[in-house]
Amino acid sequence: MESASVAAGHAHGHEHHGPPEAHASSRIDRQTLGILLFIVSEVMLFGAFFASYFFLRVISNDGGWPPEGFELPVAVAFVNTCILVSSSFTVHWALEAVRKGNRRGLQMGLALTWLLGATFLFIQINEYIHIGFSARDGSFGSIFYGLTGLHGAHVFVGLLLLSFANIRAWRGHFGPEEKDHLGVEVPGIYWHFVDVMWIIVFVTVYIL
Amino acid sequence: MGNPFKSEAEMFRVLVAVVVAAVPVIALALLVGPVFGLIVLGVELGVGVGVLWRALRRRRAEPEEPEG
Numbered sequence: 701m702e703s704a705s706v707a708a709g710h711a712h713g714h715e716h717h718g719p720p721e722a723h724a725s726s727r728i729d730r731q732t733l734g735i736l737l738f739i740v741s742e743v744m745l746f747g748a749f750f751a752s753y754f755f756l757r758v759i760s761n762d763g764g765w766p767p768e769g770f771e772l773p774v775a776v777a778f779v780n781t782c783i784l785v786s787s788s789f790t791v792h793w794a795l796e797a798v799r800k801g802n803r804r805g806l807q808m809g810l811a812l813t814w815l816l817g818a819t820f821l822f823i824q825i826n827e828y829i830h831i832g833f834s835a836r837d838g839s840f841g842s843i844f845y846g847l848t849g850l851h852g853a854h855v856f857v858g859l860l861l862l863s864f865a866n867i868r869a870w871r872g873h874f875g876p877e878e879k880d881h882l883g884v885e886v887p888g889i890y891w892h893f894v895d896v897m898w899i900i901v902f903v904t905v906y907i908l
Numbered sequence: 909m910g911n912p913f914k915s916e917a918e919m920f921r922v923l924v925a926v927v928v929a930a931v932p933v934i935a936l937a938l939l940v941g942p943v944f945g946l947i948v949l950g951v952e953l954g955v956g957v958g959v960l961w962r963a964l965r966r967r968r969a970e971p972e973e974p975e976g
Contacts, residue, residue: 736913774938785927792920888916892923899930907937908946 729879735886739893742854746897749847753904756839767840770833777906780823781898784855787816788895791862791888794869798884801876807869810884813891814862821855824848844905851901854894861887929956 757765766772794809828845835845865884868874874881912922929952937945 732914739913778934785923788920788923792916795916885916889913889919892916892919893913896923896926899926903930903933903937903945903949907934908942908949 729882731882731886732889735889739890742893742897746850746900749843749850750900750904753843753847756843760839765840766844767838770837770840772844772906773827773831774906776823776827777902780820780827781902783816783823784820784895784898787813787820788892790816791884791891795881795884795888798874798881799876803869803872806874806884807866810862810866810869814859814866817855817859817862817891821852821859824852824855847901847905851894851898854897858887858891858894861890 761767790809790812792809794806794813797803797805797809833841833844835841835849865887868883874884878885912918933945933949933952936948
């Protein structure tokens with residue numbers, strides 16, 4: 701019986717260790733499906749925070765917005781927005797480079813993306829230190845720190861993912877084939893999502 | 909445009925579209941007033957929903973490709 705199954709295994713021409721392969725959709729690979737579902741849940745999380753923001757701003761607010769005594773550093777936030785948006789261009793450049801087999805471009809693109817993301821986070825922390833109000837200062841303070849802090853936490857997670865991608869890129873991992881650079885593709889999708897969310901946060905909280 | 913989360917390139921396109929849409933909103937809100945930015949945002953959202961609706965209808969009308 702055993703010899704028959706071994707013979708069958710040889711007949712198929714490959715050896716498989718561990719549990720059998722799970723059924724996979726032919727349209728989307730598992731890693732991308734995972735990040736898709738994760739991002740959908742993130743959209744709902746941000747949606748809850750935006751719902752709170754608009755409730756506080758439109759329904760339960762009598763005076764102006766931001767309330768008197770609160771001033772937001774729009775210029776600093778604008779520069780920070782430009783930094784974060786440019787980091788999306790560098791991660792895209794890194795992926796274009798790896799698709800063309802350009803390892804140096806991949807390494808440079810990922811390193812630049814990490815540095816720009818870290819700069820964004822550093823400026824945001826600096827903004828918190830000098831802004832002059834805290835999360836305890838009324839509903840405006842709470843929702844301001846809630847929304848921007850939620851986004852900052854996402855940038856931090858993105859930086860962790862990019863750290864792993866950076867280390868792997870410098871150790872010679874990843875290749876031009878699509879399946880060989882999923883470790884950059886998935887953090888790239890997440891990073892663009894974080895950037896899109898920041899643009900929405902910036903326009904809603906600082907501009908309008 | 910397909911599923912924006914299917915690949916980095918698709919998501920990058922979404923980001924560029926969001927940036928392009930945000931630039932006039934930010935510029936008008938800062939230079940003229942937040943109300944004008946809000947109006948432009950409303951118009952852009954309306955146009956965006958319309959374009960998406962038309963793209964979805966066109967996609968539904970096309971015959972499905974057999975999976976290989």
